[in-house]
Amino acid sequence: MHRLFLPTATLALVATAASPVYAQTTTASLVVEFVAILAPGAAAAVPVPLGPLAVLLSVLAIGLVLLLGKRKGAGHWLSLPVLAMLAVVGFSQADSTQAEAVQRTLDLQTSPAKISLDRDFSERVLVRNTTQQSVRLQGLSIQNGNASTRLFSSSDNSQVPACRNDLSLAAGQSCSIDVVVSDNFTRQTGEVMAVHLKDLHPTQPSVGYDQIYYHLARKQPNMARFEAGSTNFKDQTEATELKRAKDYCEDTGRGSASDYVVGEVSLIKATGFKCTVVDSDVSPDGLKTVVVGPNGQLYLTDGHHTFTTLWELADGGPDLTVYVRVAGNFSDTPDLTSFWQKMQANKFVWLFDKAGAAITPEQLPSSLGLGALADDPYRSLVYLTRDMGYSNAQVQEFAEFYWGLWLREAASGQAALDLSKYNLKDLNAAEVNVQGGVELAGAGSTVSYVAAVRDAAFKMRSAAPGTEIFPGVTNTAMGQLTPTTSPLKTKDWNDTLEKEVWRSDAKKAGDYRNGGKAWYAVGWRTCQGAPAQQPACWNNYTQSPPWVAQ
Structure with a gap:
């Protein structure tokens, strides 16, 4: 030898x-x-x-x-x-x-x-x-x-x-x-790390763009919309600009935001706010997670939507610092082939593309950002059914993708939910009517984005508990809500659909309020940017809501 x-x-x-x-x-x-x-x-x-x-x-x-x-x-x-x-x-x-x-x-x-x-x-x-x-x-x-x-x-x-x-x-x-x-x-499981967003490798090929558009639109306001010092100005800046800082601190394990200065918030410069928890006291609880690969690369296993939002914010970007928790160290695997086998065994990777077709690990993007990650509209749809069709509290990684894959395929004896039958630019209300505990479609649109959210939630709630929505994965484990576990009255349904999905950010009198998630997302797609970047378009969008399908 x-x-x-x-x-x-x-x-x-x-x-x-x-x-x-x-x-x-x-x-x-x-x-x-x-x-x-x-x-x-x-x-x-x-x-x-x-x-x-x-x-x-x-x-x-x-x-x-x-x-x-x-x-x-x-x-x-x-x-x-x-x-x-x-x-x-x-x-x-x-x-x-x-x-x-x-x-x-x-x-x-x-x-x-x-x-x-x-x-x-x-x-x-x-x-x-x-x-x-x-x-x-x-x-x-x-x-x-x-x-x-x-x-x-x-x-x-x-x-x-x-x-x-x-x-x-x-x-x-x-x-x-x-x-x-x-x-x-040498990283240990449970260890907290400070990294740049550009250091993280995705473990999924797509995200729900509308979830990200909602955050980008809401958190980047048109500061000239209301007169400085007015109640509307204060309400808007606290619900948008301050929320951007608060969510950044919370998502990175640093409590909330304090010392807020209107108009001066910059995440990348760390100005206009301070996190209430200092860097040295960051707790691993609730942090997004990573796995260390055999090449020393950090593979993000949770937080693709949160971190892609931070990547796309005007005051964020690839160099923005975030804190993550190590969910596993697989650096002892000799090559990427055995590494990905271990990742799949631990359900740390999602190998289905935006259309639900299987892919290989080599087809995963190399970075975060909307320029790298594709759009899966079913993933956005599931996000909008939170607290109606499912609860995302204490569910495993990729729970929304499991639900989305199940909705798009004719599974468990139910017909698939075909999104092509809905107009995802139409925000006309779609109501629910509960009679004797039975949840039925009420008046309103049958083809709007709101109707798609309602119908998806119905389908998720009606499947028998314990139903497999993916081999080895049950709807119960993925946070399914049913008429029994989460009974909702007619008013509960319709108030939730309005508040969380379709309403604009202006009351009839023009006063400010928080808009619905789908309303912000459709606005972003309509104006091709946030209110801070496209104020004229958003002013028109706010005054003339897109209730009629475009």
């Missing part, structure tokens, strides 16, 4: 606000163990000379050619193979130099070799079989490393596989492996 020591270098650097790059204090080496694969009865081949030895032999060969070239005819039969040898050596050197500019290239030879570094590192290593026979890798490890260093089997090139144990490399073939340095490898 041959042992080759290769240098640790790094490519996939993981750094967050709370996780600075780890400074190596000792020399570390990547150790590769391999054995030759020989045909039965075959003898081991002589290794191809490389490096300084190759240069020396090349010089001697050139001298031999020149010497023999003086003899009549001798140079003719020697020059071609020698020149071919020189071409091979020259190509090998050029290839190595080119690869060196992108990544470290380490050659497997028949004698041990070791290249060590005593600096910070995080780099991809190309392991190249330069022997003249096939070899099989039998060990990949770090020598003199520490807990913040990991090997991560990965490859961006279909022609160059990821290095792994038992991988066979033909003569001249290569594989790649990343040596990653990150403090994330």
